């Protein structure tokens with residue numbers, strides 16, 4: 001809507017996990033390097049965790065691009081509310097296994113054959129599971145068993161489990177200790193620092209065609225960071241709404257007043273947020 005007004009070629013603050021807009025913060029860079037290294041060196045289990053909206057799915061999309069460009073087959077399980085039968089059916093589809101996809105035994109047999117064949121060609125195969133914090137115990141147990149498949153050179157299937165911090169808590173439970181012991185690499189995404197938030201916003205605007213960002217002055221950038229606590233998804237929502245507000249007011253620069261309006265519309269909560277007069281028990285006219 002505001003693209004032409006700001007001279008942009010694309011929408012800078014889309015909420016989709018699009019690698020084309022990737023900003024490589026040190027944590028994101030390290031996580032991606034770990035994911036790629038873990039798969040290439042056949043580490044077996046890799047766990048990626050991070051708070052809601054910190055970029056896990058975006059990292060997995062980057063990994064997916066990397067695997068595709070290296071002709072490494074993978075299955076991507078993104079719906080974690082699955083029964084174990086549905087799980088096997090899904091990976092059979094993704095790997096295009098020549099078997100009856102509703103038969104777990106046939107899927108396992110065909111999968112094992114494919115993995116061995118690829119391992120003999122010295123090539124690897126990956127299974128990526130997003131939203132893994134929601135997986136039921138029996139599905140995680142099936143995944144653990146798949147992770148056991150190996151030949152003398154290493155694991156046949158590289159498994160990436162990605163999820164919110166609840167995944168770490170789940171894996172701490174006693175019933176998951178066998179799986180926990182097999183995790184070779186762990187990476188954690190953190191919210192951005194104030195400097196990273198500013199670079200993140202400039203990077204996304206740059207990818208959308210704005211070479212030098214003047215839309216968000218320093219005071220607004222700092223306040224966006226404070227109110228979103230450096231969480232990329234929240235930053236996107238706030239910036240998108242701010243640009244829309246600025247466009248409506250025919251201003252090419254956003255202000256703290258606009259940010260107040262947007263924060264109220266989005267019902268943002270942040271530490272140290274001043275209490276609204278009504279919430280403090282005072283009539284609004286005393287504000």
Ligand SMILES: Nc1ncnc2c1ncn2[C@@H]1O[C@H](COP(=O)(O)OP(=O)(O)OP(=O)(O)O)[C@@H](O)[C@H]1O
Pocket residue numbers: 014015016017018021022023024025028050051052053054055056057058059164232233236
């Ligand atoms: N490093 C980054 N570079 C560019 N965009 C990012 C980055 N990290 C996150 N984002 C953006 O933030 C938004 C949320 O990212 P994403 O969906 O990957 O988060 P998530 O951790 O998977 O969230 P959830 O826990 O809800 O699944 C997306 O719009 C994504 O493009």
Ligand SMILES: [Mg+2]
Pocket residue numbers: 056057058130131
């Ligand atoms: Mg996600």
